[in-house]
Amino acid sequence: MPKPTLPAFRPFQLAKLVDRIPDGDDWLFEMKFDGYRCQAVLSGDRVTLFSRSGLDWTRTFQYLVPAFEKLTKGTASIDGEVVAIDTEGRANFNLLQRSLKLREPIVFYAFDLLEENGEDLRSLPLIERKTRLEALLGERAPSDPIQYSTHIVGHGQQVFDRMCAGGHEGVIAKRLNARYQSGDRSPTWLKVKCTKRREFIVIGWRTNEQGEDLRAFHLAEEVDGELVYRGRVGSGITDRERPGFLGAVELIEIDEPVLTVPREERKLGRWIEPRLIADVAFTEITEEGTLRHPSFKGIRVRE
Incomplete structure (x- = not known):
């Protein structure tokens, strides 16, 4: 008897980034994983x-294949x-990159079921899809x-606070009864990140x-x-801030940076005396030593 046809790739639903946890019991909350969507x-x-872009990454994630079979x-x-x-039990993106190169153990966290035995489930409420996924x-x-x-x-706020206290990346909030919206960054899926700030x-x-x-x-x-x-x-x-910042740094410009800077950053780089301090939010410091997802919050004169 011939095997059923392999399901086609379906575009992912994406989460909208927000800075507040939604209220109410019509939302469920999951851990925001720091990895590769699959x-x-x-x-x-x-x-x-x-x-995420629909590329065949079966060889890249080969470690997972026997379990899925x-x-x-x-x-x-x-x-x-x-x-x-x-x-320490945290999803670690740097560790994931090393694991993929060396084909070391990785984990697939399943959070939605889009099709089962030829039935397209995307129009079902999320909570029903998750129930069927858990049973599968x-x-x-x-x-x-x-x-x-x-x-x-x-x-939601308690879940978020616990995630951040545990060093995790954040949470994904999803409406319980929402359908799956392929290819859309919709308000029924929200992501809220825990950030560091220094x-x-x-x-x-x-x-x-x-x-x-x-x-x-x-x-x-x-x-x-x-x-x-x-x-x-x-x-x-902001565009409004740029002219003022430019005028300030040009007053303390020097010919060479005060430390070694990667070659690729020197082409468009201009350098100053280290007199200013920037307040920056970020998610982590990468293995290369640079900030991941940095966001500028303010600036002051160094004391």
Whole structure:
């Protein structure tokens, strides 16, 4: 008997970034994973794993394939996130990148079921899709590379506070009864990030190609008595602020940076005396030593 047709890739629903947790018991809350979005499409032991843009990443996520091959004799299309978990139980993006290169253990956290045995489930309420997904996955040992993404209904602020206190990236809030909206960043899925916030020394600025504007600040941090480069921040600097900032940094411009800066940053870089301090929110410091998802919050004169 021929096997059922492998389901086609379906565009992902995306979450809208907001800065407040929604209220009410018509929302459920899941952990925001720090990994790669992935769609697993199955037909018996045939498995294809798609990236967020619809690329076939089955070879990249090869570690997961044997577990998916045993999941069902029918068909399924599962939305989830591929992550690597560090020793403290947190999803760690840097660890994930290393794991993919070395083909080390990774985990697929499944949070939505888009198709099952030929039935398109996207018009069903989310809570029904999650119930069917949990039944499909069944009991999972902690060591299993496929895990069900659990949720809590209501109590959003408490969930968020616990996630941030535990060092996690944030939460995803989803309306219980919402349909799955492929290809859409809709208000029925919201993401709220936990962010770190620190002050960094401004060592220069990045211009545009014409050298006429301020597009970002180059940042550094003092570590064990030495300045360490932390990348640059442009997000959060408004067009209204740029002319004033440009006038200020031009007054303290110097020919060379006060520390070693990556070669690719020197082309459009201009450098200043380290007299200014920038207030910056960010999610983490990468293995390369630069800020991930930095956002500018303010600036002051260094004391």
